[in-house]
Amino acid sequence: MELIPLSKAHKLQKTPVILVVVGTFAMILLTFIPICYPLLGYPLYLLQNFSNSPPSSSHGYKDAKKCDIFSGDWVPNPEAPYYTNTTCWAIHEHQNCMKYGRPDTEFMKWRWKPDGCELPVFDPAQFLEIVRGKSMAFVGDSVGRNHMQSLICLLSRVEYPIDVSYTPDEQFKRWRYPSYNFTMATFWSPHLVKAEEADANGPTQTGLFNLYLDQFNQEWTTQIQEFDYLIVNAGHWFFRPSVYYENHQIVGCRYCLLHNVTDLPMSYGYKKAFRTAFRAINSLEHFKGITFLRTFAPSHFENGLWNQGGNCLRTRPFRANEIKLEGINLELYMTQLEEFKIAEIEGRKRGLKFRLLDTTQAMLLRPDGHPSTYGHWPHENVTLYNDCVHWCLPGPIDTWNDFLMEMLKMEGDGHDETLNQAKLHSNDRKMKFR
Ligand SMILES: *[C@@H]1O[C@H](CO)[C@@H](O)[C@H](O)[C@H]1NC(C)=O
Ligand SMILES: *[C@@H]1O[C@H](CO)[C@@H](O)[C@H](O)[C@H]1NC(C)=O
Ligand SMILES: *[C@@H]1O[C@H](CO)[C@@H](O)[C@H](O)[C@H]1NC(C)=O
Ligand SMILES: *[C@@H]1O[C@H](CO)[C@@H](O)[C@H](O)[C@H]1NC(C)=O
Numbered sequence: 243m244e245l246i247p248l249s250k251a252h253k254l255q256k257t258p259v260i261l262v263v264v265g266t267f268a269m270i271l272l273t274f275i276p277i278c279y280p281l282l283g284y285p286l287y288l289l290q291n292f293s294n295s296p297p298s299s300s301h302g303y304k305d306a307k308k309c310d311i312f313s314g315d316w317v318p319n320p321e322a323p324y325y326t327n328t329t330c331w332a333i334h335e336h337q338n339c340m341k342y343g344r345p346d347t348e349f350m351k352w353r354w355k356p357d358g359c360e361l362p363v364f365d366p367a368q369f370l371e372i373v374r375g376k377s378m379a380f381v382g383d384s385v386g387r388n389h390m391q392s393l394i395c396l397l398s399r400v401e402y403p404i405d406v407s408y409t410p411d412e413q414f415k416r417w418r419y420p421s422y423n424f425t426m427a428t429f430w431s432p433h434l435v436k437a438e439e440a441d442a443n444g445p446t447q448t449g450l451f452n453l454y455l456d457q458f459n460q461e462w463t464t465q466i467q468e469f470d471y472l473i474v475n476a477g478h479w480f481f482r483p484s485v486y487y488e489n490h491q492i493v494g495c496r497y498c499l500l501h502n503v504t505d506l507p508m509s510y511g512y513k514k515a516f517r518t519a520f521r522a523i524n525s526l527e528h529f530k531g532i533t534f535l536r537t538f539a540p541s542h543f544e545n546g547l548w549n550q551g552g553n554c555l556r557t558r559p560f561r562a563n564e565i566k567l568e569g570i571n572l573e574l575y576m577t578q579l580e581e582f583k584i585a586e587i588e589g590r591k592r593g594l595k596f597r598l599l600d601t602t603q604a605m606l607l608r609p610d611g612h613p614s615t616y617g618h619w620p621h622e623n624v625t626l627y628n629d630c631v632h633w634c635l636p637g638p639i640d641t642w643n644d645f646l647m648e649m650l651k652m653e654g655d656g657h658d659e660t661l662n663q664a665k666l667h668s669n670d671r672k673m674k675f676r
């Protein structure tokens with residue numbers, strides 16, 4: 243099941259700075275934003291007093307108080323990539339860009355350079371030592387699976403996992419690293435909450451979904467108690483037409499075209515879905531793990547929507563000063579930060595840790611990292627014609643595991659919450675997303 247991030251009905255909208263097409267009902271969103279999202283336009287942390295209310299302890303950096311590892315630029319790395327499609331079998335067909343004839347290889351040869359410090363390149367042996375005897379679950383959509391497959395490939399220099407899945411359903415895989423007693427699992431839940439497809443075609447041929455925004459998706463919430471790390475993500479599926487239910491009643495919808503149902507912005511559903519997912523985690527009696535929110539990774543369709551010839555043909559990253567997060571990407575990101583903060587405060591009462599794996603800025607800069615037409619043979623009839631949502635393997639998504647490794651190292655370093663709180667570097671972020 244592939245993502246179709248942008249529905250037919252979206253209006254073409256180009257940013258004045260760079261031609262990043264963001265499919266969205268700009269007018270409708272703009273009308274609703276002030277009502278449903280009063281903070282939009284004001285970076286979240288501008289509205290808080292750090293001295294009075296310490297910000298989240300989402301991340302930090304041990305020896306460099308001023309360094310936010312998620313804020314930086316891509317720099318050339320001639321040593322990359324660290325695996326290929328012949329050394330790693332875990333690359334999903336549709337992300338095996340070299341197999342399908344991608345002509346350029348530059349896109350693999352960059353590493354993330356945070357402003358003011360270094361992000362070490364992933365060390366598979368060290369990673370496996372850190373997670374020895376532990377378990378990690380990926381909950382969310384196929385971009386989360388893309389992330390896990392990158393991790394399997396990066397670890398493949400040391401060991402391959404064995405398949406210990408409890409179901410033949412490919413959406414719920416479980417892998418075990420025998421020498422390290424490390425278990426990894428994926429739970430398919432692109433909306434994070436209880437959801438069902440109400441109409442396979444729907445108004446835009448991308449399916450119409452019923453989203454039960456206040457109900458747990460038990461396919462994962464009943465399964466994660468024993469996991470040490472959860473990596474949660476969601477995003478692209480919220481672009482699809484959906485009917486929003488709360489308390490068993492329809493409260494509105496996102497472009498469902500049902501005549502008596504109020505249209506709401508997609509951030510309405512997105513916000514509630516994260517709130518419910520985090521509430522589920524915080525309500526698990528036996529869960530003791532660390533929850534990572536892997537933030538939204540923007541798509542990069544240019545010169546058209548996904549189904550109107552839009553494509554991602556660039557072969558170089560943007561520099562940080564060439565593009566800024568805005569429009570629906572900013573809105574989804576800010577929604578995530580808000581819900582993260584709420585979850586973190588609730589979690590702290592229970593001794594549960596929440597961490598922000600903040601990939602948004604780094605990935606915004608990588609229009610060159612997507613499969614585009616190289617996720618399938620030219621004659622194949624696939625739903626996502628030009629894939630500007632997922633990421634080629636090897637490719638920039640490998641950096642998510644550099645981030646993850648750095649964060650896991652910090653957890654083990656007698657990581658101090660208070661110190662950490664001083665390091666959110668909201669100031670950098672304010673500048674970037676204003
Ligand atoms: C923030 O700080 C200012 C001055 O330090 C104070 O007047 C204001 O009430 C504070 N706001 C909050 C929400 O704590
Ligand atoms: C790997 O990529 C090469 C092109 O670089 C391609 O010829 C080959 O078929 C691919 N192999 C696999 C196993 O995907
Ligand atoms: C493997 O790790 C699990 C926890 O994930 C633990 O319960 C189990 O005892 C470990 N097994 C061995 C053989 O160390
Ligand atoms: C919409 O209207 C139809 C009939 O006009 C009614 O049967 C249906 O329950 C209404 N739906 C909602 C959500 O009010």
Ligand SMILES: *[C@@H]1O[C@H](CO)[C@@H](O)[C@H](O)[C@H]1NC(C)=O
Pocket residue numbers: 623624
């Ligand atoms: C592609 O597949 C869809 C549905 O699977 C079908 O409706 C359409 O006609 C196909 N297009 C081509 C060119 O085969």
